[in-house]
Amino acid sequence: MSGFHQADERRFLDERGSSVSVAPNGLNPATIMEKAVRERIVDSYFWKEQCFGVNEADIVDRVVDHVSCIGGTTGTTQKPTPFLCLALKLLQLAPNDTILQAYLQQGGDKFKYLRALALFYVRLTRPAIDVYTTLEPFLADRRKLRHKTRAGTRLTFVDAFVDDLLVQTRVCATSLWKLPQREDLEDLGKLEPRESALGDIDELLEDDEAEEVDTKEDGGVDQEKRDDSEEENGMQPSKRRRDSSESSRNGSGSNGNEPRRQTTESGSESDRPRDRTR
Incomplete structure (x- = not known):
């Protein structure tokens, strides 16, 4: 029975990662996502149909065929997106750096969501130095992305998504571990100034x-x-x-004082001196 694939995907969650090695940043891949989010992913139809028995090569086909937006959970039922389901599958597969580089180097609009998925996985599992060195070159990627949230779908870009991964504390319904400031790593000599x-x-x-x-x-x-x-x-x-x-x-040139002089000279009948000869 040890050579057969386990049909129950919950085993990865129930063992809390005891059967797999920890991620390169020291975190447990089975507990990186919140428990409520993991439970929704495992219960979703996309996970049961498209994420069963896939490997690192199958991830590319699943992204190209089914992922049309990034995001976490959507709607009032907080349904997980295919993007988030495949992110959990990558946590289960734990691809090495060579495979991740193959994901990241795929160009064109056809593979832009594959790149976004790989960047998201790098942020979840790699140390701070690897996160900065891997994500920062893609701040020059200006391709458009659809971002689906509980409020609806909006337009974003790859570089904006990368910036969120470096700055924000929660992206795609997932709490990100605290990333040290780049200036601190530069002061320690671990990173070159960008x-x-x-x-x-x-x-x-x-x-x-x-x-x-x-x-x-x-x-x-x-x-x-x-x-x-x-x-x-x-x-x-x-x-x-x-x-x-x-x-x-004064108004319009030298004529501005003329109306006031006329008024003063004319005055009213009560202001004029009376003729005393009468």
Whole structure:
């Protein structure tokens, strides 16, 4: 009986991983996902029909044929997605690094969900250094992904999914183990400083500051040129600016005070002095 495949997939869960080795990051692969999520996966129709007796090569066919979105559980019944079911199957199969690299190197839109599944598995089972070195190159992957949640389906991208795996604490209905900060690993000498696709951030900031200074200086030079042109026309720049400001305060030029003078001179009949000769 030892040579036959066990039909009851719950054995992997009931033994709590005692029959398999721990993951490279020291976690028990049988308990990485929450118990409630594991139970829903094992009871799902997709797990019973498509995940029985498959190996690492069959995973590729299952992803291409059945996975059209990433996600954890969906709907009011919290039904597990095929993506999450195959992630649990990978935890059971425990593929080595060579197989994972074969998953990750498959290009084209046909295998983008296979890459997402491999990245998700790497985040669950590999040490922090391997997680950073494996996931960060795929921050340049701009391909679109469908992300199915309990609220519905939305559009995301491979690089956004990778960023969530590096930053978030819960992805696809699975609590991720705490990942050390990259800066801490750099200080310990375990990781090289990451080079951004935009280049050196400090140099970019210095260039922006230099451009701002040049813009201000160019504005001052233009003001001086305008003042020189005004002097050539026989008008002092300061007087011109002062006249324009006074005109704006008084209304329309020198005529702004005329209505007030007329009102004061005319006044009303009660304000005029009476003729004493009468």
